[in-house]
Each structure stands twice: as structure tokens, then as C-alpha cells.
Amino acid sequence: EVQLVESGGGLVQPGGSLRLSCAASGLTVSNDYLTWVRQAPGKGLEWVSVIHGGGSTFYADSVKGRFTLSRDNPKNTLNLQMNSLRPEDTAIYYCARVGYGDGFDIWGQGTMVTVSS
Amino acid sequence: QSALTQPASVSGSPGQSITISCTGTGGDVGNYNLVSWYQQHPGKAPKLMIYEVTKRPSGLSNRFSGSKSGSTASLTISGLQAEDEADYYCCSYAGGNTYVFGTGTKVTVL
Numbered sequence: 001e002v003q004l005v006e007s008g009g010g011l012v013q014p015g016g017s018l019r020l021s022c023a024a025s026g027l028t029v030s031n032d033y034l035t036w037v038r039q040a041p042g043k044g045l046e047w048v049s050v051i052h053g054g055g056s057t058f059y060a061d062s063v064k065g066r067f068t069l070s071r072d073n074p075k076n077t078l079n080l081q082m083n084s085l086r087p088e089d090t091a092i093y094y095c096a097r098v099g100y101g102d103g104f105d106i107w108g109q110g111t112m113v114t115v116s117s
Numbered sequence: 118q119s120a121l122t123q124p125a126s127v128s129g130s131p132g133q134s135i136t137i138s139c140t141g142t143g144g145d146v147g148n149y150n151l152v153s154w155y156q157q158h159p160g161k162a163p164k165l166m167i168y169e170v171t172k173r174p175s176g177l178s179n180r181f182s183g184s185k186s187g188s189t190a191s192l193t194i195s196g197l198q199a200e201d202e203a204d205y206y207c208c209s210y211a212g213g214n215t216y217v218f219g220t221g222t223k224v225t226v227l
Binding site (some may be wrong): 059103 | 163167215216220
């Protein structure tokens with residue numbers, strides 16, 4: 001069974017850092033396109049970042065320069081390093097696989113990030 | 118990267134058909150046939166319903182269908198059922214290896 005499991009969420013002060021992880025099973029992170037999508041409380045979905053199979057990374061303007069997406073191939077894990085966090089970064093963060101036709105076909109259960117003093 | 122525009126809410130009675138619109142620009146929906154749709158029940162992760170404008174993932178009910186005209190994509194749910202009550206989001210490739218989601222639509226089954 002293909003599965004993605006996020007971890008690393010929590011409470012952090014404005015200006016702080018947090019690293020989210022997405023552990024994959026049933027797929028190989030070094031081969032697939034993987035993405036992060038977030039959802040602020042009571043709000044809609046917002047695309048955050050994507051990593052291609054070749055390792056190229058791309059970001060939404062709202063997080064560019066603050067968030068860094070990387071892979072740990074031996075651990076088959078995707079990591080999202082989030083720096084200079086702002087209250088507006090408060091959200092559930094989901095990782096997902098970018099499947100055929102750019103549909104996000106496999107989703108994790110999400111991890112909550114709260115940025116507050 | 119402005120969000121695609123969806124109606125805030127759409128409702129219908131069981132058995133009816135409803136259509137949710139998703140309006141973008143020539144830089145996203147209008148330029149790429151890479152529109153997908155997601156269903157999200159409260160407290161759950163989104164679920165892919167449609168990709169590449171019209172294609173359904175394997176095993177998904179054919180009551181769900183997608184289309185596109187110009188810069189507006191649409192999701193139609195036919196034979197509305199109680200379990201279809203959820204939030205629905207469109208998403209489009211927006212060039213430069215980026216994506217943009219719609220504002221979301223709450224579907225209510227009356």
C-alpha cells in the first residue's frame with residue numbers, strides 16, 4: 001500500500017524554525033514528484049512547494065526564501081525546512097504525490113503547525 | 118499566484134446534478150489541460166477526484182465528471198448522494214513548475 005505519513009508539526013514562536021518530515025512507503029521519494037500543500041484553520045488549500053524526481057525544487061511566492069524542500073533518500077523521506085515562520089504560516093501541512101497528469105493522487109494525513117507567541 | 122475563483126457554496130437534492138465552476142486566467146486554467154479536482158470531508162485529507170480536466174482515477178464513481186472551456190473548468194456531480202456533501206477544490210498547473218488552488222466550494226445535499 002502506498003502511504004505518506006507527515007510528522008514534525010507543533011507550536012513555534014514567530015521568527016522560529018521547524019522541520020516537517022514526510023515518510024513514504026510503497027513509493028520511492030527519489031523517483032516521484034512530491035509536493036506540500038497547506039490549509040490554514042477554516043480556510044482553503046494552498047500549494048506550497050514541489051520537488052521533482054531529478055531533485056529540482058519550486059516554491060510558492062509566499063514561502064520562497066524561507067522554506068527549503070529536500071529529500072533523504074536512504075530514509076525514503078521528504079523534508080520541509082521552514083525558517084522565519086510567521087503567524088500566517090499556521091496551517092495543517094500535507095505532503096502528497098504528484099501523479100500522472102499532475103493530479104495529487106496520494107496524500108498524507110497532515111501535520112499541524114502553529115506559529116504564535 | 119492568485120487563487121482560482123470558485124462559488125462559495127452549491128447545493129442540490131439527492132439524485133440531482135450540480136456543477137461547480139473554477140475560473141482562472143490564461144496563465145493557468147486557460148493555458149494548460151492540467152486541472153484537477155479534490156474532495157475534502159471535514160477533518161480529512163483531500164482526495165483526488167479528477168485530473169487532466171476530465172480523467173477519473175481508477176475506481177472512482179463515474180458520477181463525477183470534469184470539463185473546461187477557456188479559462189473556466191467545471192466539476193459536475195450527477196445523481197447527488199448524501200456522501201457527496203463535502204468541500205471541493207480545483208487546482209491548476211500555473212507554469213514555472215507551480216500550482217494554484219481554487220477558493221473552494223462547500224457542497225450541501227439538501
